[in-house]
Amino acid sequence: MRLYLVTIIIFISSLSLPARALDDDGECFLNLAASSAPETSIKEVADRCAKQKNMAHIPMRLLKEKLTENNDFVITPHKQNYVLLFTHQNSPNQSPYDVQKLYPDMTRPVQHEEAKLQVSLKVPLYHRDIFTDNDGLYFGFTLKSFWQVYNDELSAPFRETNYQPEIFYQAPFPSTYLGGTWFARVGFEHESNGEMQLLSRSWNRVYLGLGFQKDNWGLYIQPWYRLPEDRKIDDNDPATPPLPEGDDNPDIDDYLGYYSINGVVDWGRYVFTSTIRHNFSTGYGSIEAGMSFPLWGRLKGFVQFFDGYGESLIDYNHHNQRIGLGILLTDIL
Numbered sequence: 001m002r003l004y005l006v007t008i009i010i011f012i013s014s015l016s017l018p019a020r021a022l023d024d025d026g027e028c029f030l031n032l033a034a035s036s037a038p039e040t041s042i043k044e045v046a047d048r049c050a051k052q053k054n055m056a057h058i059p060m061r062l063l064k065e066k067l068t069e070n071n072d073f074v075i076t077p078h079k080q081n082y083v084l085l086f087t088h089q090n091s092p093n094q095s096p097y098d099v100q101k102l103y104p105d106m107t108r109p110v111q112h113e114e115a116k117l118q119v120s121l122k123v124p125l126y127h128r129d130i131f132t133d134n135d136g137l138y139f140g141f142t143l144k145s146f147w148q149v150y151n152d153e154l155s156a157p158f159r160e161t162n163y164q165p166e167i168f169y170q171a172p173f174p175s176t177y178l179g180g181t182w183f184a185r186v187g188f189e190h191e192s193n194g195e196m197q198l199l200s201r202s203w204n205r206v207y208l209g210l211g212f213q214k215d216n217w218g219l220y221i222q223p224w225y226r227l228p229e230d231r232k233i234d235d236n237d238p239a240t241p242p243l244p245e246g247d248d249n250p251d252i253d254d255y256l257g258y259y260s261i262n263g264v265v266d267w268g269r270y271v272f273t274s275t276i277r278h279n280f281s282t283g284y285g286s287i288e289a290g291m292s293f294p295l296w297g298r299l300k301g302f303v304q305f306f307d308g309y310g311e312s313l314i315d316y317n318h319h320n321q322r323i324g325l326g327i328l329l330t331d332i333l
Helices: 004-014 020-036 042-053 062-066 250-255
Strands: 081-087 113-128 137-145 158-175 180-192 202-212 217-226 257-265 272-279 285-296 299-309 321-328
Touching: 081 299, 113 321, 250 285
Parallel strands: none
Antiparallel strands: 081 113, 081 321, 113 137, 137 158, 158 180, 180 202, 202 217, 217 257, 257 272, 272 285, 285 299, 299 321
């Protein structure tokens, strides 16, 4: 029987179902009916919903993502998606822009106030239980921009944009003993700011992360190894920019470290998040903390604080503090 009949059957059946039953089972059927291939049978849909119903310790976000992965009109969030409409930074990084040459009439072109935004999504490359239940191979992409929207003197430019594509495998491992879910992630990511010399910054990493989520909190630790690049060749001509070949930022590990720790706590109307990076050898690192709260519909208010190095690639070796307020579109929990 063709899958489009599933919706009709569910609708007719729901007339005699209690509201709670429709919330649990009906939602699963409707989501899978809309996202599965046309040749999928009713039995296959029912079996998959029953299978997910028995996984009480799988995080709700993962289950909801799995229900929509076949939907051609859904793009799944990866990291947080937000727009900080107003931020204030205490120490804007002026040095990369060589202010005397680029802006001879200005001594400090980068303003303290700017907007910051992040767009992050992922799509499944293969997600039909590769090695274990509910695992999958994904392509992720995160864009983070810093916009001098209040800087009329410079025509409100996007000061810096970082692009971070990645490919990763993810697998959850429910734990009945702990009452939560372990999840592992292994992947490769590239990050760059897409600029020409002398503003070019980039690096490539492989990582292996391990996390645990239970009820309304989660913790994720992700160490990484930076893939080495050739040394930059200096042509010793101060009148010309350095050659494009070679490493633009060989000391980036000194400031961003070799791992990150991410935490999240859902405290009723408020969700608190944090990301910590640190290099024990140099003592450099950073902390980013956020708090979201409901506004209306799916929109949430969002406050974010950053202190340390590497908020953006152009600022990887520059210490800064920032506080910002805006709107959160998708959260972690």
